Amino acid sequence: MHQTFEKALNKAGFPSGRAKQDKVFNAFRSGKHVILKAPTGWGKTFAVNAALGNGHHIYSLPLRVLVDSLTEATNDFNLHTCVAHHGQERNHPFLDPGNDPVDPYGLVYTTLDQTLSSFLGIPIGVSLRQGNILPAVVDNSHLIFDEFHLFEPERSWTTALFALQQAKKNCVVLTATLSDFMLEFLEEFLATTDIGKEYGVEVIEAGRPFLNRKELVEGNGFENVESIELGQRTIIIKNDINSAKETAQVLRKQVDLPVYLLHSELLAQDRKEIEERVQNIFSEDTNESGILVATQVVEAGIDITCDVMHTDLCPPSSFIQRAGRSARYEGEESKIIWHAIENAGPYRSQEELIEDLEQYLEGKELLDENTEQEIINLSESFDKEQVEKFKQRNVREVDKLRSQRDYSAYRDMIRSIDNKNVAIGTDLSQTYHFISVSRSKFYYKEGFFYKAALEKPSKYGVYNSELGEVVPTDHIEKADFILFDPEFVGYRKELGFTFDQLGGAEKFLDKNRDTVTRYDYDNETYEEHVNRLYLKLSTASWMIDHLADHPWIGTKQNADFIARFLIWAHDLGKLTLKWQQAHQVASDSDPMAHTKKDGEFDRIRKPPKHAWIGAWMVLDYLLKRFGEDPKSPKLTKPVFWAIADHHGYSDNLNKKDIQPYEIGFLEYLDGMAVRNDWIEDEWNSSILDPIRLKKSETENVYKNFRNQALQLRPEDDLSLYFMFCYILRKADQNATELVSIKREEQKTSTNKSMGNIVE
Structure with a gap:
């Protein structure tokens, strides 16, 4: 380094x-x-x-x-x-x-x-x-x-x-x-x-490493697109996709220059190809000419420049980002022509800021450093409002979510996504490439998708993965995947969706997704599995080092002790007689951790959920080892739940999952400590309590799993729980990969894969 x-x-x-x-x-x-x-x-x-x-x-x-x-x-x-x-x-x-x-x-x-x-x-x-x-x-x-x-x-x-x-x-x-x-x-x-x-x-x-001249000019609102001022390389940025399409189509008919169109409603591969072409033409030190019509997708992440820019008015920060795509390199000059807008479109929540920017720009002739900062500072009132809202909130929100594992919080805490995956096709059994489109566009009466959904909805319907069925297209809100009828809607790479030019449905078929990957396992004994986890513990070594820094852990020796204990204890539930019998393992044989499909130990019935059993059996040991009060087990609790959750969050554990069990193979377990020097002598059958769980006791066990003392709560140190989970699950997954058998199988159904993407 x-x-x-x-x-x-x-x-x-x-x-x-x-x-x-x-x-x-x-x-x-x-x-x-x-x-x-x-x-x-x-x-x-x-x-x-x-x-x-x-x-x-x-x-x-x-x-x-x-x-x-x-x-x-x-x-x-x-x-x-x-x-x-x-x-x-x-x-x-x-x-x-x-x-x-x-x-x-x-x-x-x-x-x-x-x-x-x-x-x-x-x-x-x-x-x-x-x-x-x-x-x-x-x-x-x-x-x-x-x-x-x-x-x-x-x-x-x-x-x-x-x-x-x-x-x-x-x-x-x-x-x-x-x-x-x-x-x-x-x-x-x-x-x-x-x-x-x-x-x-x-x-x-940081100040600018160089100062280029950028002239500011008020435009006429694109009233006559065909007569707007053009440069050698011109970038036109519109606030919405429909007007970007219209502008590009007019220019393609009127000017003798290549016109490129870039927006979010393009297939991923098409968009990537257009971006690469645009970056070559609108890059530093090129002599090529062209026009790029785009939406806000070019505000960040695309390294381009131009000598003439046209832009719809937008919020101040976006305006500066757009301006950064003109005269980007040292020694260049540009003219930035801004156009007033009739409605704020996607920037409705910042309409006042756009009005403030319009008033500020009137009469301004140059965009220099001072002007840029003054434009940025137009957002101060908006920023103050956001800061005041933030001050009304508390980091405890995060602790609550992390203890409850609430996936529905994504909308409120990260991004509000209500998109529809859209493709052109006729067969719901096929797998498709898709374009993710805002749900609101299906209800915007002047928009493309409203017309597509209302005037001639796909005769093949839309699929709802939660319901597992096709639903009528007049209930768009229930759909998460929409197929447009290819006799009504077309697609062109240089344009996107269109009613005027049909065809292009074949581009949406995903021909590379005809198979699905599934995993089976080679036979692996219980001891082999536990030892493989220990060997793979090095893949989590960086987290063990962080664990040692925690004030409740204190030393590397203590961190190593807990990491090794997690490995030793995590699969104890597989030593139940029922679990082994479900895999045809006799009580006088070596217990198995994984078994091969269609092999000697192939599973013949569903085994009991084993993760909670391992956690339950070592609970008393943990309390004694850490010297903790059962009513306030601050260190025992995250270790307990890391074991119980080593196949994922066990929030859905219910009463029927708490089944009677009997632990077998105790001599085998005790022999492991003799055969493996990384296992502590005290880790043996003597610390397992109870060895057997009777049916009459299962109700109390379930209540203990759900009691307030044992549950992870927002006020607990959740960082320890997550560190324990990472260490155990990282070692477990890497060890399991060593005996995994990868199978490529023909897909029989693809509908479940049609959910919305969220990123």
């Missing part, structure tokens, strides 16, 4: 002398929280990458395209081993250092949705049963939140602040367009965190 900023420059192949960027390095390496406000072109991505040292880092961005572009840039810097993960690039769902402690990922780029949902214990990047693996990763990582001004007020913005408030490591907040008021608030807020109190907060405001 580079220990100085100069070494980082040398490693990345940059010349020396970036004095302002080294302030980021010095502040972060000294343990401070860092707020970096830097304009486009300043080099904030490299500055942050250079500053990151030892430890694990999660770099969160509001858009997928930003994740991809920054990962590519970081690989070019050659400073960190990094990986990207988001909904379409599912490379690294646990967001952690990976499975190789010798060569870990030091940096994970991901979307804000992935990070914040993981922080809340309701991660969208993994299955529901894996939800308790990720919170500890976020808690124990350095968090970098970029494009902070794009976070959604009262949702992702608030939750990100809560994550910073609970962070155990110093963090970085990056932005280009925060008002002076918001910058001051962030500094004051971070100063109240544990890290801020101990190490401090440093705010770094």
Whole structure:
């Protein structure tokens, strides 16, 4: 790891002398929280990458395209081993250092949705049963939140602040367009965190590395699109997709230049191809000409420039972001022509800000640094309102959600998503590529999707995965997947959905998803499985180190003890006679942990749920070992629930799951301590209480599982529970992979995969 900023420059192949960027390095390496406000072109991505040292880092961005572009840039810097993960690039769902402690990922780029949902214990990047693996990763990582001004007020913005408030490591907040008021608030807020109190907060405001001339001109509202002023490279940014389409179609008929259209309602591969083409034409030092018509999708993440820009009026921060796509590189000049709008469209909640911006721009001729900051500060009243709303809330909201594991909180705490997955086709048994469209667009009477749904709804209906059936298209709110009739709706890469040009339905068929991956297992004895977990404990070593720092744990020796105990105890429930009999294992044989399908020990009936049994049998031992009162078991509780939840949250455990059992194979269990020196001598059948559970006792066991003393509550130290879950489940999953058999099977039904994406 580079220990100085100069070494980082040398490693990345940059010349020396970036004095302002080294302030980021010095502040972060000294343990401070860092707020970096830097304009486009300043080099904030490299500055942050250079500053990151030892430890694990999660770099969160509001858009997928930003994740991809920054990962590519970081690989070019050659400073960190990094990986990207988001909904379409599912490379690294646990967001952690990976499975190789010798060569870990030091940096994970991901979307804000992935990070914040993981922080809340309701991660969208993994299955529901894996939800308790990720919170500890976020808690124990350095968090970098970029494009902070794009976070959604009262949702992702608030939750990100809560994550910073609970962070155990110093963090970085990056932005280009925060008002002076918001910058001051962030500094004051971070100063109240544990890290801020101990190490401090440093705010770094960077000026522009160069000043280009950007002329401001008031436009006529696109009344005559065919006669608008054009440059060698012109970018036109509209606030809504319909008007962007109309503008592009008019220009394609009227001008002798290539016209590119970019918006969110394009198939992912088509959008990527258009973005790559646009970045080549509208990049630095090219002689090509062209026109780009786009929506706000180009405000961030696409490195482009132009000499003439037309833009609908929008909120101040968005206006500055758009302006940053003109005269982007040193020595360029541009003209920014702004156009008043009749309605705020997607910016309805910020309509007053748009009006303020219009009044401010009247008479302004140049966009210089002072003008930019004055425009940004127009948002001050809006920012004050958001801060006041935040102050009415409390981080206890997070503790409550993390203890209750409430997946419905995603809408309120991260992002309000009510999209419909849309494709063109006729066969609901097929698997489709889709375009995610806002539900409201099906009710907007002047919009494309209202016309499609109302005038000629698909004769093939829409599928509702919760109901498991096709529902009529006049009940759009019940649908999560919509097929448009190809005899009515077409699709073109250069346009999107269209009524005028049919065809294109074949582009929506996903021909690569005809099979499904399923996993079976080779035969594995109980002892083999437990030993494999111990061997894979190294993949969670970084978390064990963090565990040792917890005041209730105190030493590496204590942390190792608990980590090994979790491994030894987690599958004790598989030693019940019923569990083994369900897999055709005789009571005088070695017990099995996994069995091969269609093999000697193939399962013949459903075995009992074993996770709760293991936790229940060691409860008394834990209380005695930690010397705790059963009415207030602060350390016993997270260990207990980490075992009970090692196959996922056990909130759905009900009375019928609490079945009578009898533990067998006790001599085998005791012999394991003799045969394996990592197992403590005291871990044997003598600490299991009870060995047998009678039917008459199951009601009391269930009540104990649900009593207030044993339940995880918001006031408990939930960070310990999540660390224990991560350590145990990381080792368990990696050990299980060693005996997993991957099977590719033909899909028989695809409907269940048609749910909405949330990121």
